Amino acid sequence: MMTIDAIQEGDPSEHFSMFSSQNAKIKYSYNKIREVKSHRVGELFSAYRDILWDDGRHKYNVSSFIGEIDEILLGERFSAFDQSTLDNLIGTLRQRGNSNATINRKMAALSKLLRKAYKMGDIHSLPEFRRQKERAGRIRFLERDEEARLFAAIKSRSEDAYRLSVFLVDTGCRLGEALGLIWNDIQEHRVSFWITKSGRSRTIPMTERVKEVIRLPPTEGRRPKGPFTKLSQAQFRAIWNDAKAEVGLGADDQVVPHILRHTCASRLVQGGIDIRRVQMWLGHQTLSMTMRYAHLATNDLDGCVVVLETPRGEGLSSESSAFASPLTTVSAAAPTQKSEAAATKTAKAPRKSSKAK
Incomplete structure (x- = not known):
């Protein structure tokens, strides 16, 4: 048994190794303690933006989100991002008129950045990010006559922009997906x-x-690398805005190039294509995103009108009902079968003789 005096003498590492050998269940290790420094949100974004986000419009939007967050936090440096800081940040964004949908997008960017910083050891705690409840907004899509007028105005300005517009509305792809196409992608x-x-x-x-x-x-x-590589997003949007102003849609802030994707989805659903196939066509990651268009499948409900317009008492036969249930059909037929059996039994029963008394 080692005494305190024995431990105080000599190299401490030798005593720990001796103690560890006598008590096999106890192990000691010497790890370097890393100092956690404080950072600004903007500094973390500069360190990890090229790792976390690809170049493009989305990265540009994220840069704007993080810049606004850094400004709200007054450039405060931190080594731990606590829950109260996050709650105050969300409250400030709401006071500025941000909708829940916009807040969710900004918090998604911040969460992604902080999780990376936490993993790399730049900060040592994370808050809980809770998704704000979003309202299901109205989905705007182009009617056939609106499409014809808008596309004609676009074509008068640029043949390439017209070709791209037709491609977008018939494929439902995103603008960036179309512009990134090369000839090998078309087979x-x-x-x-x-x-x-x-x-x-x-x-x-x-x-x-x-x-x-x-x-x-x-x-x-x-020859260009792809069918639409001559155009940039900025060029196409400029042509689009001029054309929509010409045809009287300039005041409608929902008539943006992305409306062509909504238009494609709406036409598929209205044409009777099931939601699962629409999801595959659009490339939605979850079915809930595609369900925004489900209310347009009104043909599935036409049979309800027949039921509601039928006067009480007349009822609907199981054959004519649009929603006839197998259970309803069987239960309706059962009394008829019973009546037929009773009639047969009565017919076969022997008559009593009039002489028998």
Whole structure:
């Protein structure tokens, strides 16, 4: 047994090794203690933005979100991001008029950044991010006559922008997905999208209109890398805004290029395509995103009108009811079968003789 005096003498590491050998269940290890420094949100974003986000419009939006958050926090430095700081941040955003949907997007960017910083040891605690409840907003889509007028105005300004507009409304793809296409992504009657928001590739068939607009007119010089690579997002949006103002849609802030994706989804659902296939066509990561369009499938409810308009007392036969249940059909038929059996039994029963008394 080691005494206190024995431990005080000599190299401490030798005593710990002796103690560890006598008590096998106890182990000691010497790990370096890392100092956690304080950081600003903006500094963390500068360190990890290129790792966490690809170049593009989304990264530009995230940069704006983080800049606003850093400004609200007054450039405060921290080594732990506590819950009260997060709650105060959300409260300030709401006071500034941010909707719950906008707050969710900004908090998603902040959460992604802080989780990376926590994993790398830059901060030592994280708050709980709770998703704010979002309202199901009205989905705006183009009617056929609106599409015709808008596309005609676009075509008068740019043939390439017109071809892109037709492609977007018939494929339902995102603007960035279309602009990133190369010729190898187009095979026979199908087009594949590899660079997507969800990170999942998808392949869909092309309509006849799409097959026509992806054919470039013969031009001199080198062929571009893809059917729409001559255009940038900024150029297309500028042409779009000028055209929509010309046709009287300038005051409608929902008439943006993304409306073509909504229009494609709405037409698929209204045409009777089931929600699961619409999800696959659009490349939605979850079915809940596609369910925003489910209310447009009104044909499935037409049979309800027949039931409601039928006067009471008349009822509906099981054969004519649009929603006839097998159970209803069987239960309705059962009394008839019983009556027939009773009638047969009565017919076969022998008559009593009139002489028998």
